[in-house]
Amino acid sequence: MVEILKQEVVVITGASAGVGRATARAFARRGAKLGLIARGIEGLDAAKRDVEELGGQAIVISCDVADAKAVEQAAEQTEAAFGPIDIWINAAFAGVMAPFLEVSPEDYKRVTEVTYLGQVYGTMAAVKRMTLRNRGTVVLVGSALAYRGIPLQSAYCGAKHAIQGFQDSLRSELLHARSKVHVSMVQLPAVNTPQFDWIKTTLPRKPKPASPPYQPEVAADAIYYAAHSRRKSVVVGFPTLKAIWGDHLFSSLLDRYLARTAFKGQQDRETIEPGRQNNLYQPVPGDHGAHGRFDRIARKRSLQLLLDKNRLILGTAATLLVALALDRWMNRDEEAGVLQRRNWPEFRR
Structure with a gap:
């Protein structure tokens, strides 16, 4: 069993809302010292209050993870405030929900820079420090869509696939060097976060998850576990397992099934209101918390994760x-x- 430090120094990207926000709370309950990274300062300040109310400490750093220099500076600020980083969690992402030909090259580039390169830059900043001390853990936040792409999310799916390949390569290099630095990846199902209210889209109706989502606290529990178990991969939810094994066994059938169901299945009945903001290039103002609008149907526990742990x-x-x-x-x-x-x-x- 991996020893858990009493006051870990932890960096979380995407900490202002959603999974990152819930993860900050999970570590705060154990007294961690947190470097909270995101773009939106209102959400960051609220996350800092959450952490302090739960017994942790935090600094907030407004930073776009697509900017490698800014990410490096955020790592420097965290270590200056709290000391060596023990755990780095890459939870920030961006997406576009639209048919492939309706996504501009600029939007494709932006999704890739945030969702894929943002994790690469965070991992760079962490691993270069951790290798000097020969200890530390990086958690990459992945998705069922890292294994099985779905319609209307080609940019996001491509980025998550890239993270999967990136982890395999980096882990092999660390093993070759006999390093004690560990890299884990958490494969998430759909999660009830504010992303569905601010993701950029060309769809006529409000975006929604393709399957019943899990609450962000389930994801946070898996991330905390991954940070301390030294497992290569932690899979959350039976829907994620179905996506992984379904693609291995019935890939062509899944193509046809998703062609029939995933377009309608990812849209709510409500039409999108005029003037709706998205967060692709700028954060949506305000504190949006961890939960989205699907509390009524979201799952609060994952039996599969319990069995896996x-x-x-x-x-x-x-x-x-x-x-x-x-x-x-x-x-x-x-x-x-x-x-x-x-x-x-x-x-x-």
Whole structure:
């Protein structure tokens, strides 16, 4: 079991809202010292208040993760305030919900810079420091869509696929160097965050998750676990498992299924109001919190994650059950023989 430091120094990108905001709260409950990174200062200030109310400490750094120099400076500020960074969590992302030909080259570039390169730049800033001390963990926040792309989110899906390949390459390099720096990736299902209210879109109706979402606290729990378990990958929710295995086994069938269902399935009944703001290039003003508008249908727990976190115990129990069943099967002939002898006349009194 990995030792958990009492006062970890943790950097979280995308900390002003959604999964990043919920993750900041999860670490604050354990007394962490947090460097909170995002663009929107109102959300950052509110996140800082959350952290302090829960017993942690925080500094806020307004930073666009697509700017490598700004990310490096944010790492410097965090270490100047709290000391060496123990954990770096890349939770920031951006997206566009639109058919491929309705996404401009500029928007494609922006989604890639934030969602993919933002994680690369954060990892660079973290790993260059962690390797000097030969300790530390980077958590990449991935998605079921890192394995199975869906219509209307080609830019986001491509970026998440890129992160998956990036992690494989970096982990191999760290293993080659016999480094104790660890890189984990958390594969999330749809999550009930404010993203559906501010994502850029050309759709006529309000965007929604393709399947019932999970609450951001479920994602935060998985990220906290990934930061301390030294697992390569942590998968959250059966929908994520279905996406991963479905693509491995029935990729072409999934193409056809999503072609029929995913366009309508990612749009609400309500039309988009005029003047709706999006956060692709500038943050939407205000404090938006961790939750989106789908609290009524969002799942508060993940049985799959619970099983995954306790798979050693479950594996041991399963092994014992198999061993007992095998022992019973191997001795069935002997037991049958004893019963048979008891019924022979010469054994009756």
